[in-house]
Amino acid sequence: MHKSNFEFLTYDPKIKAILKGLSLTSSLFVSSIIIGKTHTGKKTIVRNIFPKAIFIDSSKPQEVKEAFENYSEIVLYNFENIKNLQELDFNNKRVVAIATEVQHLNIDDKFAFIYHLPELKDRLLDVDLLINKFTKSIKKELMVEKEITIDNNNIDLSKNIKSLKNSIYKQILYKNISKEDIEEILFEYFMDTLDGKNGYQDNLDIFEKPLIKAGLQKFKSQLKLSIVLGINRNTLRKKISEHDL
The missing domain is CATH 3.40.50.300 (P-loop containing nucleotide triphosphate hydrolases)
Structure with missing residues (x-):
């Protein structure tokens, strides 16, 4: 080095x-x-x-x-x-x-x-160095003390250092977010977008899609996920199809 x-x-x-x-x-x-x-x-x-x-x-x-x-x-x-x-x-x-x-x-x-x-895509060994460097500096900037593991497979190199750094910001923020933070973000989102006559149905995917996507990745089984979510497998399959998961 x-x-x-x-x-x-x-x-x-x-x-x-x-x-x-x-x-x-x-x-x-x-x-x-x-x-x-x-x-x-x-x-x-x-x-x-x-x-x-x-x-x-x-x-x-x-x-x-x-x-x-x-x-x-x-x-x-x-x-x-x-x-x-x-x-x-x-x-x-x-x-x-x-x-x-x-x-x-x-x-x-x-x-x-x-x-x-x-470009960074041709310097993959340097990507690890930059991830470590920016993770430390961004955690310090955001005053995050808990240990956070960055998913290297989820790093965007399309705009080189700029997109790499943005990817790390997002991962650290997402991994450090609380339920209250999510509620506040959704509140602001709905304040800006809620309208029409079918707002409940129109916004269900905001909750359902990430919930089912995370469950499929975490449990690797529709049967296990249906038990965890408390819904039957047919309903789960329908939701998976609706959300193109």
């Missing part, structure tokens, strides 16, 4: 290479670009290796131009939106660009080092 002088933990060899490369060139006047999907950690890496650099939004040409006139160390984020690349003189500058994609840009003559940051 790689651990640099800032908190970016990784087992991934590609990430280790990026960290090493940027660190080795952090005092040189050379330019680098990191390319990767949103919320993969690009800006976190750069911000910590280049803490004194000025960060400029590349989609604002005038701000980019002024930064090149006044600073020697510049971080250009949203680089995929840059408008005036060919006008910029990278000589005697330390420029680090951050982009989601650059197919439409001619970058080879501007950057000495081009790094590609993999």
Whole structure:
């Protein structure tokens, strides 16, 4: 596992290479670009290796131009939106660009080092590290003291670190919620949505569907679940079909 002088933990060899490369060139006047999907950690890496650099939004040409006139160390984020690349003189500058994609840009003559940051779905060993890290910080933030086990199979990686963190928030909140909390949430929901002439029937699925779904997963048997719920098996089968479980 790689651990640099800032908190970016990784087992991934590609990430280790990026960290090493940027660190080795952090005092040189050379330019680098990191390319990767949103919320993969690009800006976190750069911000910590280049803490004194000025960060400029590349989609604002005038701000980019002024930064090149006044600073020697510049971080250009949203680089995929840059408008005036060919006008910029990278000589005697330390420029680090951050982009989601650059197919439409001619970058080879501007950057000495081009790094590609993999998505979390391709860094599964790092997912466990991030789950442990965010679980601790979120529990502290929410003042949750009891032991909570995160279900790794229920983690959303579609938006990388952003969706992973949201998944952990949800799991911790759900596992720490009380009956009173649920009643209050439902109260607010019904205050906003209750209307019409068939409100009771229209909202029964809010109770029945999660109850039956949880029971099926917990007891693995319709017979056992029908006994626990106090209903006959035919009624249970009908409810399972109604709720498409």
